[in-house]
Amino acid sequence: MSKHHRYSGLNDAQVAESRRVNGMNILTPPEKEPVWKKFLEKFSDPLIIILMVAGVLSVAISIYEYAVLNEGFKVFFEPIGIFLAIILATGLGFYFEQKADREFAILNQVNDDVPVQVIRNGLTIEIPKRDVVTGDIVLLNTGEEIPADGQLLEAVSLNVDESTLTGEPVAHKTTNPDDFDPDATFASDHVMRGTKIMEGHGVMKVLAVGDNTENGKVFVAAQIDDSVKTPLNEQLEGLGRLISIVSYAFAVLIVAGRTVMYFTNPAIEFEWVHFLAYFLQTIMIAVTLVVVSVPEGLPMAVTLSLAYSMRRMLKTNNLVRKMHACETMGATTVICTDKTGTLTQNQMQVSDTCFYGLEGQKLGASLLAHTIAEGIAVNSTAQLDLSSKDHPVALGNPTEGALLLWLHSQGIDYLKLKESVVLVDELPFTTERKYMATMIDNECGKRVVYVKGAPEIVAALCSVFPEGVTRSSIDSSLMGYQNQAMRTLGFACAEIPSGNNVDLKDMSSLGDALHFLGIVAIADPVRPDVPQAVDEVLAAGINVKIVTGDTPATAREIGRQIGLWNENDTDRNIITGTEFAGLSDDELRERVGDLKIIARARPMDKKRLVEALQSNNEVVAVTGDGTNDAPALKAAHVGLSMGDGTSVAKEASDITIVDNSFTSIGRAVMWGRSLYRNIQRFILFQMTVNVAASFIVLAGAFMGMQSPLTVTQMLWVNLIMDTFAAMALATLPPSESVMHEAPRSRTAFIINRPMGWMIVSVGLMFFFFLFGLMWYFQHTALDSLTDMWRATFIVENKGFSSYELSMFFTIFVFLQFWNLFNAKAFATGRSALHFKGCSEFVMIAGFILAGQIAIVELGREFFNVVPLNFTDWLIIIGGTSVVLWAGELYRLFGCKRKNA
Known part of the structure; x- marks a missing residue:
């Protein structure tokens, strides 16, 4: 100094x-949200709200049935089941996020x-x-x-x-x-x-x-929660609105229809007391339909799917901290990534050497090779940490460290070379000189000057060049390296005759002794897996944008190496931070779709880029490892920090990529898309059941038919439809085929056209079959299904026998059981009987099957059932399996039509 x-x-x-x-x-540390507040936030989910309303209405019905109709305490099983579903859905989500918070330790x-x-x-x-x-x-x-x-x-x-x-x-x-x-x-x-x-x-x-400070501004910005709604939240809100509208429409229809029936029935003489009792019963039926139509298992299915994916994604090196991020990755349309440490290895390495006379050779025992090795070793300010011989680490200037690492890879001990000479003088590198020099006395007793720096400057100082090497050939080599965004260094040496005085600050004092040795090209190489990973996400319809502090030339070359930048791209596809800052918000929104690279970016540029993309209705994921990335990580729909990134970046992110690999990002997208598909499968399964149940309630309301399912039976049916079905469908493995599809629109309804068609058509078929079965059982006397074609028709409504109730209950359950397999196969293009990787699904399906048999055979008074004979079991299981075989035929011919 x-x-x-x-x-x-x-x-x-x-x-x-x-x-x-x-x-x-x-x-200033971020203010931590109280645990109780985090838990209460789980109740803001739109379906949870609908479920709580349904629970309150169910409680009102149960109180009326218990107090007025003098029914037993079992009438409260339905509201208890609903509130258990609420507690499980909210509690599971809260538990897994808190567990992830504990596992997610800020590393620094x-x-x-x-x-x-x-x-x-x-x-x-x-x-x-x-x-x-x-x-x-x-x-x-x-x-x-x-x-x-x-x-x-x-x-x-x-x-x-x-x-x-x-x-x-x-x-x-x-x-x-x-x-x-x-x-x-x-x-x-x-x-x-x-x-x-x-x-x-x-x-x-x-x-x-x-x-x-700039660091502080970034840290504060990273604490701002923009509360960006996830695509799944928006789509579930849409589903909630649809369910509310349809169920309320059905309820109004029941109230209006039954009121008209009361006043138009000539057999009824109007009395206020009688009418009020009738109207109260009508309201109870309408409320019952509202409760039946709400898919109380959906919040649990979503939570179980997210939690399962959260755990499994860790095996693909994705540590998920925010549960919603699992699914949101599947909706991503743009990934904004930094360069250093994400696309590249963040370790400068010698990419190519051009030492004239040693082209393509390893440094051997020749005099020239020794001279080059000695010059690199002694004319350096860097060091190597050799505590781990397999993975030496460069300390100091990364560029000079790369040279020492290259020597190490050649099997040369730089310390031994350094210790074998006597340091005479040093000339440090400055931007004015653009080179550095070291004068030593080597072990042969010779005084040597080594020079290293910008190749064009070093070459200009030299008087002697290898045979066939000219300034123009050197310039040509430099141009080739620079076009590949590599940093280049030129090397020269001079042997000083005994008695000569040399001043390193005046290179002319060397006379004509300085020999040009060659050039080394150094680069921060692209991670080997990145080009394929980038190609995968591009093929999945996801745009990639690089945001880096590097020069435009370097950023463009990295973009070319990873397959992002191609020959058709122009200056409209790249911009510098200064130019970016000069764009108005409207100009940026108009141009942001074309941008592939932002070079010389400032810390807040990436956040502004994210906000511009979001304003264009894009779903944005951001990768980053530095403090400068934190605001963008926080503002994005999904923030992805790197495993060796800064603590500020990790704190701001939703997912940490443990192995720093861009490939893991592709795996996260695949998991997210597959998870969304599993949620759709559950909706398909449960809404089909709800459509059938709602129409049965509606028809029964106008025809005065007795409900064939008791409260305890409905509790088991809800358990199948909710918990078990949610677990079975949540555990289905991810499919690589989803990566060949375009990202879904965030404005798309979660029930797509094929789902809607299947829900309505299959739901109505179940309704007509079950309603016909109810009517048949009420007008015949059956002791076995084998007597169906010989049964005597009874004109009056005789009600249900215990055996008929048991058969109806079992048939209803097995219709849903086989439909679960159809839901599993939805949108896979495969048979429902393809079970590779589906061991959990098979186990749960086996449990449902065994559970239904056990309940009917052993449940007796509690479930209002009697045992069925073996023949009826075979008929019911085999007959209802038509649901599965019809689905298999539909998938078979549907795929053939699609491929035709």
Whole structure:
């Protein structure tokens, strides 16, 4: 550090005043939501609300039946079942999210007690980072994290890793205005809190602390919950509205129809007391229909599906923190991703070497090879952490570290080479010179100067070139590397004759001794799995947009390597952060669909991009690992942080990609789409049953027919339709075929046309069959189904015998049982009997089958049943299986028509 400057810093009074005005250097932690509030939020689900209304109405009916009609306590089983469904649905969701919160540990938190060197009262002292104030003079050294935002007063070979804010691993900092980078995200003489000094040292004056720093602004923005509605929430709200409208319409129809029947029946003489009793009974029937039409198992099915997927997705390296994110990934239409660490490995590596005379060879034992290896080893400020021999880690400047890693991969011990020479002089790298030099005495007693830097600058210093190598050939090689967005370094050396005096600051003192050795190209390589993963999500109809702090050329080349950027793309598909900021909101919404790359992006650019896409009705997922990504992660429908990302990024995200792989994002999309399909299957199953049940109640209301199912029987039916069916369909495995479909529209209704047709047609077929069966049983006397064709018809309504009730109950259950298999096969293009990966489904189906047999054979008075003979069991199970075989024929011929 220069000794020409002496700083006094702040005095104690100035420190106190600065802290009073500008606050302490800490980030205000996010306010945690109370646990009770999180639990109550689960009751805001639209279907839960409808279910609670249905529960209250069911309680009213039960109280009337218990107090007025003198029926037993069993009338309360129905409302108890409804409220149990509510508690299970809300409780399961709350439990799994709380469990994920506990599992999701923030891997790193800001340490406010790290010591920082500052100058105060004319003295250099150490204070905790939390005590740094605006106006402080701070000393900066290699390896330290910058404690606050500030302006540099001095900078010596200062390079800063700004990847957590901009994605740029090396940003050169200087106080010389002539060397400022006009395209830099942050001014070249400014340094930011949370970034790290990779090499060099300096002095800065603090301009902002705590929440007022760029890091703090990002942290605060990440806490803002935009409460973006998920596509599933919107679609379930639509379903809730439809159910409410239809059920209320049916209820009004019952009230109106039965009232008209009362006044038009000539056999009834009007009496107020009689009419009020009749009208109250009508209201009870209408309310019963409303309760029957509500799919109380749907919230539980959604919760079970989400919870199951949440656990299984962890096996595909997706740690889900917010349950809704499982499904929302399936609706994603755009993925906004950063470059460094997500698409690339975030580790600079030697991509190609062009040492003339050693082309395509490993460094061997030749004199030239030794010279190159020695030059790289001694003319470097980086080090290697070799504590893990299989995975050495570069320390210091990433570019120089890449050279040492390359030497290590060649089997060369850089430390041994370094220790075998005597260091005579060094010339550090500066942006003015664009090269560095080291003079050594090697073990042969020779004095050698090694030079490394920008190839065009190093070549201009050289007098001797390998045979056949010219400046134009060097320029041609450089152009090829630069077109691939690689960083290039040129190497040269000179042997100094004994007695010659050399000043490294004046390269002309070397005379004609400097030999040009060659060029090395260094890049942050694309992760091997990324091109295929990007191709997969593009094929799934999902757009990908890169947001990076890198230069447009580098970003464009990465886009080309991963298959995103192609020859048809133009300047309309790429934009810089400065140009992006210059667009009005309307201009951005008009252009955002065409953008593929935003280069030189600032921290809040990605958040603005997300909001612009959302305003265009896109479902947006955001990937990121840096603090700069946190606002966008929070604002997106789904935020995906990387496993080795910053704690701020993880806190703002919904899912953490444990292995940092873009491939895992594709797996998350597949799980999300499959999960949504499973929810549709449950809706298809349960709404079919509800349609049949609602029409039975409606028809019975006008015909005065006795209900064939008791309360306890309906409790078992609801258990099948709700809990067991939800578990069975929630555990169906994901299908890769969903990745060949376009993303669904977020405005689409959750019941699509094929579902709607099946719900209405199958529901009505069940109704006509069951209604006909009810009517037949009430006008015949049957002891077995084998007597159906010989039974004597009875004109008057005789009601149901115990055996007939048992048969009707069993037939009703097995119709739903076989229809569960049809629901399983919905939209798969496969047979319902395809059970690969469906062991849980088979187990639950087996339990339903065994449960129904046990209840009929052993339930007796509690379930109002009597045992059936073996022949009737065979007839019922075989006869109702027509539901499955009809579905199989429909799928078989439907697929043939589709493929024709």
